[in-house]
Amino acid sequence: MPKLATLKGPSIHLIQYLRNEAPYSTLDGLAGWAASIGIKALQIPVDPRLIDIHRAASDQAYADSILATVRKHGLEISELSSHLAGQLVAAHPAYDALFDGFAPAEYRGNKAAREEWARGVLFASAKASKRLGLKAHATFSGALAWPYFYPWPQRPAGLIDTAFEELGRRWLPILEAFDEAGVDLAYEIHPGEDLHDGVSFERFLKAVNNHPRASILYDPSHFVLQQLDYLSFIDIYHERIKVFHVKDAEFVPDGRQGVYGGYTDWAERAGHFRALGDGQVDFKGIFTRLAKYGFDGWAVLETECAFKDPEVCAVEGAEFIKRHIIPVVGDGAFDDFAGSGLSKGGVRKVLGLE
Template sequence: MKTIKGPAIFLAQFLGATAPFDTLESLGAWAAGLGYKGVQIPCDPRLIDLKTAAASKTYCDELKGKLALHGVEITELSTHLQGQLVAVHPAYDEPFDAFAAPEVRGNPAARQKWAVQQLMYAAQASQNLGLTAHATFSGALAWPYLYSWPPRPSGLIETAFDELARRWKPILDRFDDAGVDVCYEIHPGEDLHDGVTYEMFLERVDNHPRACLLYDPSHFVLQQLDYLAYIDHYHERIKIFHVKDAEFNPTGKQGVYGGFQSWINRAGRFRSLGDGQVDFKAIFSKMAQYDFPGWAVLEWECCIKHPEDGAREGATFIAEHIIRVADRAFDDFAAGNASDDGAGVAMNRRMLGLG
């Protein structure tokens, strides 16, 4: 068994215009001061020049060196925003336009081409950084048709998933060339939002070995999906772990859909670690059981608590939940002295009454 690495922190929600949140190096120092050992970096130009990182291992070594001065490693890169733009339904063109570079906004075809190129850069950049997994979103073409009213035309969802797979297959191949897993965050608003939709996509990309998963239980609490059984189903594909809490408190007035309310007034809400309903003891146990190979990464999103308090508490929370796995069986002290040699085989036969 493996001991999960951590704690680490996803920097996206902490990036800002003032120190210490304005540069990668200062964010690394801040995170280290809270007890974090790793940082997951969004591919934001304020933190990383993705094109340069794809072309220059020297640049990547310098990035790693700046963080290493503070005792911090890069766990993964993230292209959540760019991945979203690989597939955008026209209903979301305007709200998602801000995710793209200014020069391609207002031009969906150019924006999609730009997003694909960003993913291609991310594959090579991850390789240059010595990383083995990458975090992203799948994007969505079918999401506006989530609820089956009005009745969907025959073949609509199949067509959407066929197209989504067509767009992602070359990206997955590029990541495969780089030796890096693409880890889709299974998330509302994405066509890959639960296990069934992931399997629909996986089938269409021929069970691509790089089409892997980012596990975040908070989104499953909000969907009322069994987040522990999910690990049992998909542990072989889970390569990134976001440690994020949530709660679901339905009332006589609202449930999963949230009634178009703000986050503070929804039945389902994201919370800081330890303030929600996620059973992290059970999750960390399953991750250890299945030899999860990566990092436990805090993603802070809370509708109540200040982010700096959430980050400070989160480092301790994760550290206390990481299980140092046993290096021997608990009953070794009582084990017999049989071995695999001839004497051991003979003893086993005698114990079974076989002579």
């Protein structure tokens, strides 16, 4: 059993708050805003408005300046994230037009160039994370098999195996780069990605030879929407969980729609994301399990509520996370006051063996 650990937090995933107006348009501005609402760390997306990821990979002085900007506000960096680039490492042709906008303009319409750009971002993220002193990195796996997640029409034999073999082939060199950097690569388990539940993550692990850096970004909201047991997921995969998004959700099916949502917008779907505390996620159970299994990473607030203003979500969410972090007990047990004082040698006598 791992030693108990106290989670760090709250951190905040900045992607939902990045926009082209002050103070949300620069790292300095976002850091100042985050500090003002009680945030302790930032999960920084590799957006050029916040960080030049290739420069951070090669220039220690520049990486130090990023750290200085954050520390000026009393904050830390919990992780970097490269979700959009990760998505483009493997994109099924059905989504080419929709995902093309994830890449810079000069790579759009050229799938090979776009994928090469995406891989470059991941390789740079490994080196930049090392220069910044980070332990984990957050990303998406991309998807080759996702259009076939429901087996109708019948999937041809070998389709899923081939897709995961190719996914593994694409990610293995990137995982090796993260291993060289001493950084875990945490894939967000997320519908729309080939890694969307435990079974698909295990398929991927097999494809990358159980690579030690292949890790999980755990976000229970995506499991509520799939009706997956998100507490048991921690019991099974806790050794691979390296990043934690704290996001709430609710699933309220009726006679007209269920998990698939009937193509409705988020607010009308049976399953949708909510502000922390407004949904159905058992965060007491989650924080307890993570503490029990020795997760010593950051609790990272992510906001995608279908109803509540994101500014309010951030303010309320920071306090919510603080309340849920469990300062774990040190060595010893709560009932040590009632110890028998019996020596090891006396145990056999108690059992009637001597």
